[in-house]
Amino acid sequence: MAENNQVGGPAIGEGNAVYEVSSVSYSYEETGALDDVTFEVKAGESLALLGANGSGKSTLLKMMNALIFPSSGSVRAFGEELSEESLQDEGFSLAFRRRVGFVFQNSDAQLFSPSVWEEIAFGPLHLELEPGEVEERVEATVHILGLEHLRDRPPFHLSSGEKKKVALASVLAISPEVLLLDEPTAGLDPKTAGFLARLTVQLAAAGKTVITATQDLALAKEVAGRAIVLGEDHRTAGDGPAARILGNRELLLSANLIHDHPHSHAGMEHYHPHSHLEEHHHGDEH
Amino acid sequence: MAEAGLSIPEWMRKKPIDAGVSRNGRRRRTSVVERTISGLSEALRSSIFSERIAARPGLLQRIDPRIKILGFLTLLIAIGLIHSPFILLGLYAGTVLLAAMSRISPGYFVKRVWLFIPLFTGVIVLPSLFNIIRPGDPLVTLWDFGRDVHLGPWLLGDSLAVTRQGATGAVIFVLRVAASVSLAVLLTLSTRWPDLLKALRVFHVPRVFVLIISMTYRYIFLLLGLATDMFTARRSRLAGVSTPREDRRFVTGSMGALLGKSQALGEEVYAAMVSRGYSGEPRTLNRFSLAGRDLVFAACVAILAVAVIGGDRIIG
């Protein structure tokens, strides 16, 4: 784990803080504001950020990837504060980008290269790996995700499930310690969503810190050990072991993550508050 | 339904007026909306088709894209310098042969080339055949006026005739355009576009420009998709009657909406690039290597170019 010391923060091992988010607020003309959010993420943790649309979870992820910066409060990664100024430092910026990977919700924004192969090579290349190693990593990632038949295809002719896999591959090829996933299963067919959930579990088991922003409670239950709920007031509404948070119906209702609505099961329609969790499993196969 | 807080108004429960599906025999005029949709989807289709041809194991597909671009540019210049219609015809025939050797069906190739530029050229060149437009020696006199005819300030001359110079010029012009367009189409059809892009580096096109071109091409398809959705949504809501004024509003409104979306997308793409280490300095892996056949191809092109220009000057 020699690489961990590059940033100059404390050595990272199991249990050390990867992220310290303290009293972060952010305001933006449209959506995605945050109000006084504080939490820590330890290395190797698998965390779900739960919140309804517009609760600010995407904003928070972007902040944790140093793409935007808080209006007040601070985000520290690996002991170093993330700010426009610290990211100007080439050494820090390179190390940070190597250690943190971000899978965007919109695969179309993430896939900008002329072919799948080049898409996956983009990260390793720009993070200054040797050309030989870049090729090795791309080939290995293509193999792990089963993308061999797509390697020379342009990304825009792919299905949305294939796009998501390529987007994930483009981040995994960097081999980051921390994975930030923004709504990874949104708009995917159940099979691909299930594949992604299993892969996320495996990555967490392999020691990666995985932070998943989602409204998909089934996914959260499957992949996360801990959950943080962002309320519609853009504040932290709950933080704790995933099982406890996901069992707290009142909390989930107040955060607009579950709803009272009629829906049908095997042709039978009924009304009750439900969370797509204990009572029913939609789509996701185990 | 009360629980959901949504009540369906009475009018929404009724069947649509005249719910029967019947024909009334009147043809709907193809609208701008439909024409645009078919244009947009045509662009998508042809790009997918080209991609497939470029993946076939043909002669040109195997040539290194850098050599191919340089070779084709040389040939384009050579075509530009030829005076003899016979040599131009020979070169045109050569492109069809090359197409066949590159597993491009000659029928498709000829059609794709001639529609639309050479055909259009053939039409616009017609007036220049006549002596009143471009002077020359009469080849076929169509109408002898018997005296000088003036049209306003113009002197039309004493007869209407197709000139020898006009006819020769028209043949040279159309053949030159056809041969040039054929070469460009051959290049596009036989080269996968990521390779074509990388080959641009030979011309010292800065990396950032190559990056921009590649991203533009990629996002054209996303925007084409967005635009098609907008137009399709419009079509499904229209019974076919819309005034040109409404259409203009709609089309320009779509452009504005698309511009807004483009801008937001640009920001997000930038974030995605930064997230994976982009700092304004694009890097690429060069996976090309020259093989013997590339050198043979280059030599053939050079010999051909010299031969046709030389031959042209001798005939000329």
Added chain:
Amino acid sequence: MHIPDGYISPQTAGGLWALMVPVWYTAGYKAKRLLKARQAPLVAIGAAFTFVIMMFNIPVPGGTTGHAIGGTLVAVVLGPWTAVIALTVALVIQALFFGDGGLLALGANCLNIGFAMPVAGYYVYRVFSLGAAPGSARQWLAAGVGAYAGINVAAFLTAVQIGIQGDFFQTAAGAALYSPYGLSQAVPAMMAAHLTLVGFVEAAVTSLVVLYLQRTNPGLLLAAAESKKARAGGQRLKPLAIGLLLMIVFVPLGLLASAPAWGEWGPEEIREELGFIPEGMERFAGLWSGILPDYALPGDGGEPWAGVAAYVFSAILGLGIVSLLTYVIVRLTAGKDVRK
């Protein structure tokens, strides 16, 4: 308006390529400074947008449809220099992947559509929208006027480039080698279409899109205005002036250098041609004689360079008119800016 390959001689095409190099260099430098690293994706998507809207059919009074190029629109939103890059990229892709516009003629198309159109259109827009509040009627009207000017400047340059082919590139016997129509035919034909119809389509589209943006997305229109504010008033003139100066110097130089080099114009051929060209030009000079009485230069005798001189003269004249107009426009904007 895209010139296909085969319409202009390789000599002309090469000269115009050479001419675009300093323009691209300036545009790259300016755009980089204005937009920093963000430029790549923003320009790329701006170019993609340009490409896509060129495919939109617009209903034109009279029952047919046309399409807009959007050069001025892109310049109004992205700023003129970023627009030069975005349009160049769109033209490269059209030529390389869709066969729209030639490869050798790419330099010419980039000059007309990628440079002259957005820059002329943008500065005309600036003049007419000076002091106009964002969101005002004058702003979208100015965009329309700019678009009308931009597309007509581009059409004029295209017509000049095509017209010199008919006048100066022919076989010894007088058959046209490239586009057969001379300046006296190409320019009026092209301008008639663009001054009356095409120009208004472009203007209407640009105005309506700006109007739409004023209502729904005013931030887009402000972005370009803000980056402009950051610059000092006089600075803006310089790159434009340099670019135009280079154009005027390089076009004739390129032609003088390339014409004899290719062995196209031996003294024999020129003598034969000269017996013909001035005659042909006199014949059709009717329309032009009022405006440019000395257009067909004297020299129907043995002056071997008269043809070249006429050619160079026409190029300088065309470019001179454009640059004079642009200069006056820029001067006007700069002056008013200072007062403000």
